Amino acid sequence: MNKILLNLIAIVLALLFIFPLFWMLLVSLKPDGVSVYTLADWVNWSDLNIDNYVKVVRDSHILRWTWNSVVIGVLTTVISILISSLAAFAFSKLPFRTRGIFYLVIVSGLLIPTEAILIPLYETSLHLKLIDNMWAIILPGLTNPIGILLLKQFMDGVPKDYIEAAQIDGSRNFRLWWSICLPLTRSAMVSVGIFFFILSWNNFLWPYLSITSEENMILSAGLPTFLSNNTMSLNLIMTASAIAAIPTIIVFILLQRHIVQGVSMSGVKG
Structure with missing residues (x-):
């Protein structure tokens, strides 16, 4: 019952x-x-x-915004996963004296709101001539402490026997990360990757400030521009919103099994 x-x-x-x-x-x-x-x-x-979809596509840069969001989301996700997994491997499996201090510093980054670093971030991007460039969005998104934190928890579950056996066979640190930790934490990495992709897809404030030309905008920053020009048409607003939601829904449907596995597994199969 x-x-x-x-x-x-x-x-x-x-x-x-x-x-x-x-x-x-x-x-x-x-x-x-x-x-x-x-x-x-x-x-x-x-x-x-589908007249509304035709009109939205014809009268706006929404397809370009969607493409920009996909490219930035994929690049940010892939590079972030590699960086986060390398850092997680170091904190989980490599003993060094200052490990605790560096780990505490990285995790403390979760306490810093994005709004607090917007001005220095903009000044840095301006001096590096990255304003109105997709790398102005990608580079700041590569250092996400939550990815290191989550992947470290999964890598802590990788048995030490596997690491020791590989070290006896002569494997070095990079080989240990690539051949042992990555395969055994694949589901966790996919789950964290989905989180990174959705985070990048929904990112609004920094892309809105760093991108100045309409054609280089991403979807989350370009939609407000479109909506402000069509405030009297609910149908067009919902059409643009549907186009923006479709890619993330597809990603979730295709990879939902990995999300469940990433939550339920300790990081090691069997």
């Missing part, structure tokens, strides 16, 4: 989360000016079309 009740609660919560997405999609497919507020509007699908 308790299991049935829990399943019903889970179904209700799932419907509550899906409802806004379905409403957004439905409004985006309705003709411009047609609202979806009554039950009749919900069940009437005869007027659905």
Whole structure:
């Protein structure tokens, strides 16, 4: 009986989360000016079309913004995972005298809000001539303490016997990281990678400040520009929002199994 009740609660919560997405999609497919507020509007699908999508794509740089977001998200994710996993390996498996101090310094970075470093970050990017360049967004996003923290916890679960056996065979530190720690923490790295990608995708404040030309904007920074020019059209606003949400939904659907494994596993299979 308790299991049935829990399943019903889970179904209700799932419907509550899906409802806004379905409403957004439905409004985006309705003709411009047609609202979806009554039950009749919900069940009437005869007027659905993709005219709003055509108009948004034609009258804005949304495809360019989406491409910029994908490129920046992928580069940030891949490079961040490599850097975070190397640092996590060092803190987890390499004994050195100042390990605790450096680890504390890195983790303390979680306490610093992004807003507190915007001015020095902008000054640095300006002197390096990175303003209005995608590397102005990518480089600051490569040092994320949460990735090091999470991956270290998983690498702590890698048995010492594996490391010692590889060291006896003559493997050096880079080989230990590449051949042992990376394969055994693959699910954790995918989970952290998804987190990095979504974080990069939703990043707004710094990209909005560092990118000055409209064609170089990412989706999260370009959407407010589009929405401000179409405040009277709910259909176009929902269409742009749907386009922005589609890539992250696809990523989550394709990789949700790895997210569950990353949460449930200790970092080592078997």
